[in-house]
Amino acid sequence: MSSHQPLDSDTVLWSADAGDRAGRPLLVLLHGYGSDERDLFGLVPHLPEEFVIAAVRAPLAPPFPTPGYSWYAIDGLESRDPVHVTASAHRLLAWTDAVAGRLGEGPGATHPAVGLLGFSQGGAVSLQAMRLDPHRFAFAVNLSGYATPGALPRDAELAEVRPPVFWGRGTHDDVIPPFLVEHTTEWLPRHVELSGRVYPGLTHSVSEQELADVRVFLEKRLADVGSAAD
Template sequence: MLLKNKLSIKHIIKKPVSGKESTLFLMIHGYGSNEKDLFSFKKDLPEDFFIISIQGFYSIETGKYSWYDIDFDNEKKFINITQAKKTIDKISFFIHEAIKEYKLKKNPVWICGFSQGAILSYAIALKNSDKIKKVIALSGYLENSLFPKKINHYTDLEFFISHGKYDTIIPVDWVKKGLKFLKQKKVLSLFYKEYESGHTLNDTNYQDLINWIKEKHIYSEK
């Protein structure tokens, strides 16, 4: 597992079994984690995905990164909006860059994020809904301030959204506001479930996630 520096964002990859043109499955870790975190899912994902897990821009300490600063003591300034918007632009560019570099399918792209990565995943998907069709948001929420200026059509977007009932970092109420927005936009499908956990994935949540991915993958490949 080699951290690649060739493109604009450091990342690790898992190539598909077949040599055919592949679907990009992009992973975005949470605050204080790194590119190896969600990459552990790879053993359970469909073998024809081209998996890329990216490393955050801001170093917190050795082996721990973030995508933007967080003020845990101030709900109104929880997100550094300026940094987050720049990160959204950079990851959006990276998606185009990676598709070209690794000769991947332009559509559909899957995006999966945890916590801070989930917040970004919502915004990146709405910004790039021409390419991104499957969105996995784990323990995050849809932040209004990060909406793209140009509102694209969202009717072919599919979401897997999960959250811990006892999450003290990102309250469940924050998530539900985003669900209301997505329902109003009439997205193609929306899976949402709360689990007996805090700011993490328990075994049931993980198994539901893997089952959802496999089901949607089989359907999209038909």
């Protein structure tokens, strides 16, 4: 169990009522900088209905006049320290401890599997959370995000587990610095089972084609959960 303060459960948006969540795989949505839980929750109609979907709110308020919330600061020298990405990832782990309980089949299990879908900062936090606990999450979807530079103690363990990760980004994304894209391109294949696509002309956003590809990826993950339960 994590000793870090969890995310605010009162702000979470759910796709299903409390009585209709247990026993179904959970997909957690993590929004980007300056946004909130309502942003990615708009994707719910495009995602497989077998998932229980929870859109969480990042814990920090960015400097005025930027609206919304952030997972970590992006301005100043201190923002380059990966410890801030890790801190938010710990808070995500603490929230899944509180909400999902023990994962898997059998007594006490709330969800047979938990996956992550993050955009930009949310994608970076998703990958960081997998690195902190390689067995916690069944998969991750990283949209216009990146892998945070710097080693973590369980990276070698993650490379053995090799969870499925979808990474989608656009050729015209001018928000994520090129050195982070290069690092992620090298890092992901060495640590996860990578799939994904680079979308011509796409900016720092999500396209209809990318959503269609994400749905295919998620349907495959549902098949994985079903196979593990048999």
